[in-house]
Amino acid sequence: MDKSQLTHEIKAEAMRLGFDLAGVCPAVEPPGISRFQAWLDAGFDGEMAYLSDRRVAYDHPRAVLEGVRSIVMLALNYKTDEPNSCESGQGSVSRYAWGGRDYHDVIHQRLKALAVFVNVCVPGAAVRGVVDTAPLLEREFAQLAGLGWIAKNTMLINRSIGSWFFLAALLTDQELDYDAAQEADHCGSCRACLDACPTSAFPRPYVLDATKCISYLTIELRGPMPRPLRERVSDWLFGCDVCQEVCPWNNHSRPTAEPAFTSLSEQNPISLHELFFLSDDTFRQRFRRTPLWRPKRRGILRNAAIVLGNQRDGTAVEALSRGLADAEPLVRAAAAWALGCIGTATADSALQSRALVETDMCVRREVELAVKAIAELS
Numbered sequence: 084m085d086k087s088q089l090t091h092e093i094k095a096e097a098m099r100l101g102f103d104l105a106g107v108c109p110a111v112e113p114p115g116i117s118r119f120q121a122w123l124d125a126g127f128d129g130e131m132a133y134l135s136d137r138r139v140a141y142d143h144p145r146a147v148l149e150g151v152r153s154i155v156m157l158a159l160n161y162k163t164d165e166p167n168s169c170e171s172g173q174g175s176v177s178r179y180a181w182g183g184r185d186y187h188d189v190i191h192q193r194l195k196a197l198a199v200f201v202n203v204c205v206p207g208a209a210v211r212g213v214v215d216t217a218p219l220l221e222r223e224f225a226q227l228a229g230l231g232w233i234a235k236n237t238m239l240i241n242r243s244i245g246s247w248f249f250l251a252a253l254l255t256d257q258e259l260d261y262d263a264a265q266e267a268d269h270c271g272s273c274r275a276c277l278d279a280c281p282t283s284a285f286p287r288p289y290v291l292d293a294t295k296c297i298s299y300l301t302i303e304l305r306g307p308m309p310r311p312l313r314e315r316v317s318d319w320l321f322g323c324d325v326c327q328e329v330c331p332w333n334n335h336s337r338p339t340a341e342p343a344f345t346s347l348s349e350q351n352p353i354s355l356h357e358l359f360f361l362s363d364d365t366f367r368q369r370f371r372r373t374p375l376w377r378p379k380r381r382g383i384l385r386n387a388a389i390v391l392g393n394q395r396d397g398t399a400v401e402a403l404s405r406g407l408a409d410a411e412p413l414v415r416a417a418a419a420w421a422l423g424c425i426g427t428a429t430a431d432s433a434l435q436s437r438a439l440v441e442t443d444m445c446v447r448r449e450v451e452l453a454v455k456a457i458a459e460l461s
Contacts, residue, residue: 106228177322392421423453
């Protein structure tokens with residue numbers, strides 16, 4: 084089988100397996116590696132140390148697969164329903180996490196099948212499939228493979244399906260036919276994504292300061308959320324879709340046919356009060372196999388407290404009082420801040436009681452500031 088036929092067969096099999104886009108590029112130094120290194124040097128990666136710890140590995144795909152010559156870049160559409168309105172007591176979830184399965188599991192299953200197919204075509208071929216965990220600049224290689232352009236919000240956009248898709252890569256030591264790189268940038272003068280960002284996380288077009296991004300704050304950040312950004316998180320419990328929702332290229336994007344991504348009503352949006360009363364086992368059973376497990380229970384409850392504080396609904400005091408007694412200091416601190424935002428007499432009473440027994444200095448500080456905030460409102 085010559086390289087043209089092999090390339091054709093791999094792409095056809097990828098589409099048969101359910102991928103929506105497939106393009107091929109050479110395994111070379113990524114075109115944007117210098118921008119990535121400058122981004123790390125600026126500290127825009129925040130607490131995502133796994134990026135800077137492996138910064139040298141991003142220089143070339145050989146760090147992912149020794150002897151690699153070609154990369155098959157793949158896209159899988161995850162757009163399902165439209166977001167339901169988020170009422171008081173509920174939290175919004177990024178649409179990629181509305182389903183009941185983690186997308187990594189769904190994509191890895193298909194990548195394994197595609198790798199087996201390549202080995203059937205070329206016995207002994209070296210093949211490895213990855214999805215957003217290996218040191219590979221997926222968007223750079225996707226653009227090199229002609230799947231789209233990297234937009235001002237740093238997302239990859241395809242003219243046909245917008246940006247509601249996951250990227251995956253299949254690396255191989257086989258030489259393939261390469262697609263033409265996407266040269267054109269179709270953002271034009273539009274800056275809808277930049278202007279709509281609730282936290283002003285784009286210091287300039289095509290650059291994201293992750294430390295201000297709501298997705299980072301609610302998923303990757305392990306400690307307390309910075310106080311100046313808490314109110315800007317608004318109703319977002321997990322992730323954020325604002326910069327994609329306002330993008331004109333997503334106006335006509337088609338829904339996915341993948342049943343694994345079917346929206347669960349209880350996750351679009353999520354009821355928050357009940358989360359504080361779930362046992363550890365019940366919490367794990369509900370979220371363990373979904374993307375929402377990444378920040379773990381402590382992160383989800385921290386986020387839930389921040390959202391409830393932003394909503395300033397007195398009916399949340401019971402749930403937040405439960406959070407104020409949680410075993411995790413991170414949860415207690417966020418609950419204290421939220422009770423201070425709500426500011427009712429019941430919220431004040433809960434805070435005063437906690438002040439008598441709290442031993443963690445960070446939580447004590449949040450309790451003191453919350454009590455002070457309520458006093459100033461009186």
